[in-house]
Amino acid sequence: MNAAGRLLLIEDTPSLQMVYEAVLGAAGHKVRTEGDARGGLGAFRSEPPSAVLLDLMLPDRDGLDLMAEMLGERPEVPVIVITANGSINKAVAAMRAGAHDFLVKPFDEARLLNAVENALAHAVPGAPPNAPATGQGQSGPLGAFIGSSEPMRAVYAKIRSVARSMATVFITGESGTGKELCAEAVHDVSNRATGPFVPLNCGAIPSELLESEVFGHLRGSFTGAIADKQGAAAAADGGTLFLDEVCEMDLNLQTKLLRFLQTSTIQPVGATRARKVNVRIVCATNRDPLEAVRSGRFREDLYYRLHVVPIHLPPLRDRGEDVIDIAQHVLARYAREEGREFRALSEEVKARFRHHPWPGNVRQMLNVLRNVVVLNDGAIVTAAMLPPDLRPDLPVPAAAAAPAASLPLDELMGRPLAEVERRVIEATLALQGGSVPRAARVLDVSPSTLYRKIDAWARKG
Structure with a gap:
């Protein structure tokens, strides 16, 4: 556990004040409690806290306005906002405005303590917020990105603004725009830069194996589990877990991911007990996530839990x-x-x-x-x-509109599926004069899918 901190709790419900004070006090934290915005701001100024727990529904003032004033005076202090289940959109707005984390009522003791410990671990008194890594300017390229166009300068600025927060980052953009580079840049300028960065492509793993890849499994938990396996969430403990193509995740696993986000605990397949991990989530998709929600392929509650700080790559x-x-x-x-x-x-x-x-x-x-x-x-x-x-x-080759059916079927029978796929794609490219976009139209796939496969084949030789 991190060192105990001096906490300011701003909560107007007396019964909840008592519960939070008891849990935090038992964990060694010193807690000052105020029941309204006026008292909370006064305490913030007179006894500067290490972190703030702020209920967004206060009797005398909007919690978002109060948070903005506090962060305007001391932007290095992490603020954990608390909201009711029906007001999660307000919590998301708070994260975008600079909150460090949010809690949705009702939450358990473990979630409260985990949020506070994470906030205290990232509290650096006197440090300027979102300071760039050594040698990086305030508006120049980050990480492996190249380019200084206006759209990219906006991306760099947003990455820097979210770096020190625990807020989940949701990256969107067409395939091939550099979403993994963006996730790495978020990790590299955050306080987690010394921890692991673990990428996981949710669209490249069969759905029946994805739970094991994310949460791990124990030996003998299913056919083929010949040894214990550490999942990506455990491997990312203390760092960042990047979930690429997150909209391709199976709906059943989406439920478990939501629980993981709410409790910061993982339970490997076959395990009887859960364990805590300290992981920041960055996710990405080349789909329209709201369309995935509307079509029923992506849970709405998970969307709002993940889509806190959106970054769109041009x-x-x-x-x-x-x-x-x-x-x-x-x-x-x-x-x-x-x-x-x-x-x-x-x-x-x-x-x-x-x-x-x-x-x-x-x-x-x-x-x-x-x-x-x-x-x-x-x-x-x-x-x-x-x-x-x-x-x-x-000139466009005469065969440009012809399908890639020139491969005799007998030559493909009995061969591995990956080899059949490669031979069909290569034959189609040959018929299309080497044009990837035209071959993609014939095969009814995205050009970016073909570029990925061609690049992978080139790396393998």
Whole structure:
């Protein structure tokens, strides 16, 4: 447990005051209690607390206004807001306004103590809030991001503003825009930077195995469980758990994830007892999460628990000169890796890159430049080196509209499914003159799906 702290509790219900004081006092914390906003603000100023527990429904003032005034005077003090079950939207608004965490009534003793311990662990008296990591400016790129366009500067600012909070970050954006880079940047500028960053792609794991991947399992808990397995939530203890493609999660597991968020406890498959972990959640999706809620694929209560601080990553086509900055950086890296002499893009190539729609976003650009570097040599990338879909001067192959049915069925029978998939995709690409977008239309998949697979095959050799 963290060291005891000096807490300010602002709660107008006497019975709840007594319960919270008893739980916190038994844990070694010193608690000063006030029943209204006026008394709470006075106590905040006269006896500066290590952390504040603030009920948002006060008799003399709106809790959000009170929190804003307190954070305006001492922004380094973590504030835990308390709200009724029917007012979770107000708690989300408080998190977006700077609250450290929120509790939804009714909550148990473990959840209260966990929230307080987390807040005290992140309280740094006198430290400026959301201070950037060493060597980083207040508006420049974070982590592995490249580019300084206006949309990306807004992303960097939001990452810095949420860094010291425990608020759950929900990243949205088209496939290939860098959602995992964004999650890593949130982790790297937070107080959890020295802890683990554990990514988990919910869409890449079969639903029957996902619970084990998230929460772990004990040996013998199901067929094939030949040893104990630590889940991603336990591996991320003290750090950040990144749930990518979270809208693909099975509904039954969504229920268990919600309980995990509410209690900060995990129970591996086959275990009889739960254990506490200290994990910050960052999640991402390339879907519209509200549409997933409306269609019944995603729980509404989980959506509101996760969608606290939204960060939307702009598509590459909306990032202006970032397109050229990224391309130049990636070109230099690939040239080093492949032993080539490439140093720059020709002006014609730059113009084509600026006006290309990039349906696969940055991932598509990486694939294009890898293709150029591997198949060509020279100091300057010219238009003639680009793949067909970036060269409008080339005619569309006659077979562009033909399906990828030229593979004899007999050649596919008896082969592993992964090999069949690869051969069909490669045959379709050949029929489409190497154009990933056209091949994607024939196969009825997203271009970004093909770019991911092609990149994975290239890494495996």
